[in-house]
Amino acid sequence: MRGSYPLMPQLLALAIGLCGGLAAYYAGLPLPWMLGPMVANTVAAMLRAPIAGPDRLRPYVIPVIGVMLGSGVSADVLGLLGSWLITLLLLPLFLICAAGISYTVYRRLGRYDPVTAFYSAMPGGINEMLILGAAAGGDERRIALAHAARVLIIIVFVALFFGLVLGVTSGGRGAAQWIGLYQITALDYVILGICAVLGALLGKWLGLPAAPIFGPMILSGVAHIAGWVTVAPPTIFVIAAQVTIGTIIGTRFVGATLREVRTDIGLSAVASFLMLVAAVGFAELIVVISGIPLAQAFLAFSPGGLTEMSLLTLAMGQDVAYVSVMHIIRITMVIALAPFLFTLTRSRKG
Numbered sequence: 001m002r003g004s005y006p007l008m009p010q011l012l013a014l015a016i017g018l019c020g021g022l023a024a025y026y027a028g029l030p031l032p033w034m035l036g037p038m039v040a041n042t043v044a045a046m047l048r049a050p051i052a053g054p055d056r057l058r059p060y061v062i063p064v065i066g067v068m069l070g071s072g073v074s075a076d077v078l079g080l081l082g083s084w085l086i087t088l089l090l091l092p093l094f095l096i097c098a099a100g101i102s103y104t105v106y107r108r109l110g111r112y113d114p115v116t117a118f119y120s121a122m123p124g125g126i127n128e129m130l131i132l133g134a135a136a137g138g139d140e141r142r143i144a145l146a147h148a149a150r151v152l153i154i155i156v157f158v159a160l161f162f163g164l165v166l167g168v169t170s171g172g173r174g175a176a177q178w179i180g181l182y183q184i185t186a187l188d189y190v191i192l193g194i195c196a197v198l199g200a201l202l203g204k205w206l207g208l209p210a211a212p213i214f215g216p217m218i219l220s221g222v223a224h225i226a227g228w229v230t231v232a233p234p235t236i237f238v239i240a241a242q243v244t245i246g247t248i249i250g251t252r253f254v255g256a257t258l259r260e261v262r263t264d265i266g267l268s269a270v271a272s273f274l275m276l277v278a279a280v281g282f283a284e285l286i287v288v289i290s291g292i293p294l295a296q297a298f299l300a301f302s303p304g305g306l307t308e309m310s311l312l313t314l315a316m317g318q319d320v321a322y323v324s325v326m327h328i329i330r331i332t333m334v335i336a337l338a339p340f341l342f343t344l345t346r347s348r349k350g
Contacts (some may be wrong), residue, residue: 008053016040017247031159034241041250053251061241063196066213069310069320070220071232086290096281104270111266120146123303126333148252149268154304179235191229195219210306300326
């Protein structure tokens with residue numbers, strides 16, 4: 001198991017991630033504290049550096065991100081719920097389109113077996129697709145690499161597109177105001193801490209999808225809308241969480257051969273590009289029908305990870321609640337329907 005690695009390889013990966021984050025920050029790249037560690041550790045993995053992902057830290061840093069995302073929710077969101085209906089109606093159609101395109105790439109171009117191609121193509125959570133795919137007899141390693149590559153490529157593409165093409169900063173030197181450790185009160189710390197801890201526990205107890213991030217996000221959003229707290233967590237905590245998440249994503253390529261990575265990243269690049277083209281098309285349709293901004297609709301349909309896409313949304317000044325909810329529903333739908341659809345398609349072919 002990844003979490004059983006010795007401590008030193010994990011510390012080395014975090015150190016590489018921090019260096020990558022600093023380099024990306026001073027280069028003015030968008031979302032540097034996550035993008036930098038991702039790329040740096042992917043390169044380190046390819047160079048066979050003795051690194052390992054600090055997966056055990058994930059349950060502790062994800063709630064921090066959830067609390068931060070909740071701080072971007074305002075009371076205005078409640079008045080926009082009606083405009084989300086069109087997105088919800090189009091989301092299943094987009095998922096069918098995106099999954100179908102991706103499956104064709106992995107099956108026809110990559111020559112993956114049907115099980116591996118199916119679960120590599122599903123735009124759901126990496127852990128859930130890996131478990132379902134393995135249970136169905138798929139190649140676990142290829143499924144894991146396919147999803148890791150998808151998340152990596154989509155985050156890089158979307159972040160660079162918004163930052164370099166649209167000129168929207170998302171974490172570089174021109175980013176939002178720094179919140180210091182001593183700039184918030186003891187009561188703020190208590191309320192934000194309760195949102196993180198209690199939110200994660202309640203989310204898990206209630207069986208919420210993506211509970212470690214969604215539970216804290218809901219409680220933080222309620223606390224901010226109610227005016228109990230008006231600040232986000234200290235910036236240093238958020239940076240630490242992003243460096244950890246970026247490091248974990250980058251180290252997913254540890255142990256893979258150069259040929260495997262070249263093949264999987266190449267296939268994922270093709271599949272991801274085509275899914276993003278489909279996302280743009282559906283986003284344009286949403287703009288025409290409901291008037292939701294194109295950037296916001298595009299982020300809602302971009303099939304990256306929930307945490308990462310939510311961070312991009314917050315950094316780019318878009319509606320965090322809208323985008324996060326759409327990604328949560330996307331992942332939930334894929335997890336719930338993937339086994340049924342797989343059985344259905346297999347029975348028809350049989």
